[in-house]
Amino acid sequence: MPGLHQNLTAIQNALNAGAPEPVDQAALNEENRRLIIQRRDIESEISSLLEERGSLEQRIAVQRQEIQKAEQERERSQTQAGQLSNKLKRIHPAAHRAWEWIESNRHRFRSEVYGPPVIECSIHDPRHAAAVEYALGGDALAFTVTSSEDFKMLGHELYAVRGISVSIRAVHHPASAFMERIPLPQQQLRQTYGLQHYITDLIEGPDAVISMLCDNRNIHQQAYTPEKLSVGQVNALKQADSPIASWITANETYQITRRKEYGDKASSTRMARLRDAKLFADSTTTTVQQPEDEDLNQRITTAEREIADLQARHTDLGTRHNTLKSNREEIESNMHDIQQRKSAAQRQQAAWQALPEKQRDAEAKIADAQRRLRASADAQFRIMTEGDEAVLRKGQLALDYANQVSSLRDLHRPALEASIVSIEARSDFESIQERNAEDRERLVQREQEKRELTEEKNRQRAKGDALGSECARVSQVWSEETAELYQRETKEWEPDRLETEIQSVQARLEMAAGDGTAGGQRVIAEFERRAREITEGYDRKAVVDESLKDLEERITEVRGRWEPELDGVIARISEAFADNFARIHCAGEVGIYKDPDDFERWAVQIKVKFREHEQLSILDSHRQSGGERAVSTIFYLMALQSLARSPFRVVDEINQGMDPRNERLVHSRIVEIACGQSSHNISANDGELLSAAAAAAGGGGGSQYFLITPKLLPGLRYEEGMRVHCIASGEFMPKEMGSAGNDDQEGGGVTDGPTLDFAALARRALAAR
Template structure:
């Protein structure tokens, strides 16, 4: 019996528990007394050394328990504790995080705890490290050797729980092999699994239960703890881990061997011991059992690698995933860049001829540009040579001109004097003209001033006239205002008889009251009419609905829909919704086979329907993954499309999966004909094309042969359909007459063939749908009833409307009277308005009259204007006098100007006479001068200067390279002519003309025209094309270099992949084969079939382990999923897989909680026997099996330990209940006696 403790008030608690050991060594069952945590390191021994006392008549008194608790409390007070306070996430970003536990990763939940670079306290206060940091510290783990006490390092030796979930206090020891924890529901078995996970610093989310660590403290308790003693490495003390938790706050702390520790340190220890609580393959709590089947095949492979096989499997796999992804990315990049390189090369090849034409044209253009330099230079050289010859002739003529010029000098000097006198006379004449013009300008100014003053005088005169007219208009306006006021007074004094407005208002009120009474009565009639019309419309709507339903009964689709409504209303409503919402799906959702599948020949309806079960008959089929997920989300998850929660079956498989699981038909056409089969089931149906994949992959209708004739050679048919095909071991269904044959072959041993037969039932869903006459008669009766209701409601509405007509007439009469009252009221108001308007207008006219009478007389302003007119007249008299003076001065100036003009004419005549004389004497001089100023000389001189300037301009504007070529050619020509002149002077041999361009100006012009003609023959190319060509050529060279480097890198990565794969794949195959053999053998022992396969993929991240199971003979192997199999089938598959994995596991211990839920007794017994055999072997690890139920006569092994959990505050004191030890010993003796007698 394990030690039990209760709190002071435990006698009042209904949830206190006892955890009882049934030791493998029954003779050593003694009570082990409680030891304090401070002495656990030295005194706590392995399980086989625990002292146990007999269980008979054991009495535990409450007072003794209180004393033990008090002693334990005193011993714990001096103990140092490391407490970690939980804070909000945004307050934990300081350096204290280095001492806190690791983050909880609810999403990942996978991977063993390993050393981490940095960890933080999560919301539960635990130190669970995150998955993303797992790669930073690679802790190499492996299963360590078993010690002499039977334990392997990392196995749990002892556990102690205080105020944890249902426990007040308990302490128990564990065995190194199978530990079976049994007890009724609710006693606290699963609490032990929770304690292991939380005590070893895993987050609560790993359990699938409460999310907060404080939720695990027992109700009404403030604190609690979990203490776990784990086997240490050989030669070292055990590891004692305690986790203290607080229910009032998110505070928890750890101790390691009695010393304060952080969650990070605990996680590091767990990683060193290879404890994998987060791996469902090694630790499967009760609330996570369904999660195992929910795991994807890819995740199952990764978790299996972590739990078993070569310890490097996960590292190799991660390397392959990373390198494979990198290699695919590299190959894709290389392919893209090779395509790009090919395109670039093709583009350059396409424009290469254009580039050649461009280069040829550019060469010709460079030649033309060079000629544009050489031709001006040659022309300048020729002009300069001609200029030298003409310059010598010009100097000779210059001497002759100088001699004639000296002979004619006196006459020319007198002519020069006359020219000067003429210029002076002309200047004096111009000055006098300016003076006269100035006088005239002054006269014009005085005239203009006088004209302006005259205009001002006229303006003032007009103002006087305007004053007189304004005064006259004022007097007229005053008179008119007085007349208007008199007329208004006459109108106001005129009396008009009108009614009293109060009398009219009273009549209007009385009229309004009568109208309101009539309207209220009409509203009552209106409500009655509306009710009758509404009832009529409702009856008409019901009539139309019944009429539509009656019409649908006459169509096949309508009858099918009606039958589907009667069978499964949820599916029928979803079909109606789907038909209105097909546009929301990418490829469309196919309606269930019940509606979309038709049997062409009704003779085959029974056989075809036997291939389809009820769930498959109602299954919606998606044609792509996107539509499948959307349909499930809208219909099955959100539960909103039909206004209520519903669950309808759906189906979709990827094409590669369909291709993999679809097996070809078992018999050829000739073999079918030979055996007199009519065809396969799929041949007799009509359905949408997308539905055929479902009929093949799930229903195997393309493999189910049908013969209406029962006279078929069944043995021959069994032989043909059971033949292995493309890796499939064989087996199929076929139908003869009304008998279904299910032929299967065993997957083990000699693959024996078996045939199960059953009679076919009559088709109900695929048979011809006849009209339901009972339903039709009922619909017709209901239609007559609603037709009568329509007539009744219409008559009622007509009657009410007739009663309301007198009130309508009265309402019209009241309205007419109201109109008359409004007219009379308007007449009274109109008279009041007339008087008000006249009074207001009289007031405005009086104000205007008063304003006009206040205006002063215009006499004063008239006097001011006359003063201004007198002043203007005086100014005009002064201007007239000045104008007369200026006219006299002009006459005097004109006389002097005439005298000066006569002097100018005399000098000009003398000058003309002298010029005629000089011309006669200078004829010879002029002739010599003309010869001296030779036009040709000056023309050549100017042309040579222009040519030189042009040469300089051309050289400056030319490209530096061309200018340099031109200078070299010019220098070589000069050097040649210099050497030639020197040779002619010395009489030596002239220099060589080789490599010297001596062409003349005209020859160069001809050559230039020739080059221009060639240029016209070469098509002009866009320079941008050449730039693209050159740029692309450089890019091609760069891309080739980059490609070469990337290919080398890809080869390097591929080599690393091959190296890793050569190690990983054989090790993985070996592991999976070992697990698969045990898994298949376990299924064979229970009469079922199971296989484990590796699913390969180009993407190493998509490699997977597929678990395929078959629980019935008429089924084929199917992939284990969270939906396809029942709960019991999933549980059985899970435990058999975990058992098969156990022998390969590297973890020190494993745990499964209530895995046998849903199993039948046969399966449960086989599972138990297998588990005992596996977990009690010499090399087996520690295993915890938690179960609430047991069968009689289960297999037992001396290495297994049974831990019984029972409710109660203490053990019973009565002696009559029996002695547990004696009962066990008696049972063992009885079993041994039976075994001996059987031999």
């Protein structure tokens, strides 16, 4: 209410202040159009400058590349490899391009690839250069490969891909194989024909290249002499039996063609003048030609001069570009100021025009708030009355429940005692059965022994009767002395004495085996006694089982009176708990763990799920993090709120373990429950923060919450009627304290204590800095 009255007062003051001063919108629009045209002209000029600068930068890059290329050529020309490459470039550009490709792609060849003899070979004596060059002919510019695969690949790359026309030769034998087939030994060559060397003696190079020249130009069979031959020596060389078909002198070359099919005289000789060497004219010098250096230096100087001119122009353009950018920024700043002035005037005009409607809305809100305050007071009284009645009913149910639990405990104790007696009787019965089985087994063994002894007695008696008959028969023929001896011996074996002895032994046997009269009777008596005890145990067990069944029926009857109500309470808690979790896109439920044997082990069981792909799991300190347990705890407290006797909750630092997202969701949920459809009270913050969301006496739809925390996130949800208290305490407290507030006039009876003006304290702290 104080806030609504303040808002209405501010609107009325604005209306009394009068309408804002008018602004010339047409003049502002004209000035803005003029600035737009100026900015467009500047941007067009800037675009032209940028294009020209880009062109200059490209030209500078081209000149720098030209300098780099010239310097690389100069460096290469100062090495023997570079000189040879330049030489090949001058002689045959196509061969030079082919050689550059080979040098850059040697990793693609399986074996060694050689350049033309003109760069791979050297001549021992420059005077022989013309003769060697004539002997090599076109193969002086041929490339040499040493494998068929390289021959095919190189031919494809040079001919088909790059269109370079050069000669490629493949060799498959070493040069020594050709040296073994020279026409004559050198000494005989000199003595017989006056020739000094073979061409192979005048040239030096890689073995594969020499082998290629021998195979293609037969330089191992071409002879040479620096002197002029006599007529006789020439005639000897022309003979049919001469092994030399080609030779070279200082000024002439000779080539003899013989046709064996036409006889010895069928031959022709071709003689030509030896031309000066061109390819090998400088094969032994590494001196860089002066004209080439001068050309390279001239190219570098020209490029550097061009770069300097371009950079000067580039710098001028950059200066002009910076000036234009400054002008454009100034124009844009002026345009922004004009737009701000227009927007401010429009906002002031719109705000002035909306003041009457805002005044009507503010008055309507005040009237509605007053009406709702009156209605909430009545509703609060009614709810408190219903709450008192519900508390009484709940107390009576709690007493009934306690009485039923006590009765259940009294019934459960006899059942346990009967179960124990049944277990003991079952154990005694099993023990007697085991002992009875052993006695029966021994009785069977003794009866078997008795039958065997009886049979043996009968056999011995029959044998004795037979012997007695025999004795009677023999006694009829005894002499007097024999009869006297018989009478003396038989006195010891009279039947009565023997029977007495037999009975004595039999008694001892029966006593030892337990199968005599007294021993057997004891065993039988013991067996019968145990049988009676087993029968009595079964009778007692039946009685105990009957009593236990009766107790279980009584327990079931008692549980039927209170357990459904307990399940209903837990179901209501679980429904509210699950709804709270659903609002943060998680899942949770509350149930009862029911121990089948002991009611004291029954417990409330909470299950939660915070991630999409996991199952519900019991809330404990092992599966969930501290923040997750904190969220579960506050949601459980919220679910209990409608069943609690206390109308408020005090929660200490429940938000400290939560991440910001969960803290915002939980705080919003507390506000919804505490404030209902209207808004009420959240207070907070000390030196810790004390924060409370409450449905205060002035209205609201829920119970009151006090949230105590050292901090709150920015941008939390707050409702009308909530309170945030910053509690300051400590050793050093300001002496100036504000007076008590008077919120109790329309805020439901809320009265504040002494307060601090934090705005004044902040201004004092800033001034101290």
